[in-house]
Amino acid sequence: MSGPTLRWRVRRELLVVKIVVVLVFAVLAVLNMDDPRGTILAGVVALVAAVLALRDILAPVRLTADGEGLVVVRGFVGSERVPWSAIERIRVDRRARFTSRTEYLEIDTGEAIFLLSRFDLGVPCQEAADELRTFRTGF
Known part of the structure; x- marks a missing residue:
């Protein structure tokens, strides 16, 4: 890194x-x-x-971003490095069912999708998505 x-x-x-x-x-x-x-x-x-x-x-740190890409926790305590070039989309997936609403940060590589909740991230998913996009593009 x-x-x-x-x-x-x-x-x-x-x-x-x-x-x-x-x-x-x-x-x-x-x-x-x-x-x-x-x-x-x-x-x-x-x-x-x-x-x-x-x-x-x-595995307290669930997601790390640096100049090379992301490191995402996978499984119980494993992790996977994903280069920025492999990431097709970063978005927030929102779903409402009955009286509950869920949000997940979705990182799509085309071959795999990583889903992280606000409990994994420690911040709202939209905030993490915005920071990732800004970090990735530099704007």
């Missing part, structure tokens, strides 16, 4: 929330040992939150 670098990462507050969820549900699982279903449910929630928190600890 050379020159200026932009990084988007998971917010630390979100990691703290996940850790608190792990602790609360682990305690609930222990306290509900007389209720097998409650113990299993609380244990599963604690386990899922622990896996998500672990990913945030091992």
